[in-house]
Amino acid sequence: MEDQQLTMPRIGDMAPDFVAMTTTGKMQFSEYIKGKWVILFSHPADFTPVCTTEMSGFALEQKFFDELDTKLVGxxxxxxxxxxAWVNNVKKNTGVLFEFPIIADIDMKVSKLYGMLQPGESETAAVRAVFFIDPSGKIRLIMYYPLNVGRNMEEIKRVLLALQAADKYKVAMPLNWKPGEKVIVPPPKTVEEMLEREASDYEMVDFYLAKKELV
Known part of the structure; x- marks a missing residue:
């Protein structure tokens, strides 16, 4: 477990590259994700109930992710x-088609590379990990869920919107931020910036905590 922890990617690391077979064909991960936001997510096993709800949730939100220029990879x-067989089964039973690629990680290579195998939970099934990767290939946010708790799709969508807005406007997001709400302006680094801030139309809690509307 210690060796595995040492190799688990962290926020700020470049996403580890790999080659794998997927439901849409062979994938060189670094090439597939180049210049795009990507959400890479693992599920414990095909033909299982919680995983079916989660994968269906991603599929039903495909348009949302497409509009944000974000690729999905299961x-x-x-x-x-x-x-x-699972993709076909879900489509027949529910009408939902998983169009995004699903990696066949039968040798556990990618799961080990991304720290998705956590022996305290299971040695043969990946936990419910979610990696948000930006267009430069850098890991920006990581979520981990146990086998018996499904992810929150609204939080996944909120986080993606927050990351993209934070990058675009060079701001930070407060607790529970949602699109349309005020964002946090970075704190001043000089006395001059502090004085400018006091004369601004920002919502001032104090000089170090100021909020503004996104335009």
Whole structure:
């Protein structure tokens, strides 16, 4: 476990590259994600109830992610044949099609590379990990959930919007921020900036905590 922890990617690291087979064909991860926001997420196993709700949730929000120029990539420790059968089964039963690629990580190579295998939870199934990767290939946010608790799709969407807005406007997001709400302006670094801030139309809690509307 100690060796695995040492190799787990962290926020700020470049996303580890790999080659894998997926439900949409062979993937060189670094090439596939180049210049795009990406959400890489793992699920424990095909043909399982919680995973079916989660994967369906991503599929139903495909348009949302497309509009934000964000690619989705799923993964589990199952074969490509199992993935295809599951995709077909869900489509037949619910009408929902998983169009995004799902990595067949049968040798656990990618799961180990991304710290998705956590022996305290399971040695043969990936936990519910979510990696947000920016267009430069850098990991910006990581979420981990246990096997028996599904993810919150609204939080995944909120986080993506927050990351993109923070980058675009060079601001930070307060607790529970949602689109349309005020954002936090970076604190002043000089006395001159402090005085300018006091004369601004920002919502001033104090000189170090000021909020503004996004234009």
């Amino acid at each position: 993964l589990s420790i199952d074969s490509i044949h199992s993935h295809i």
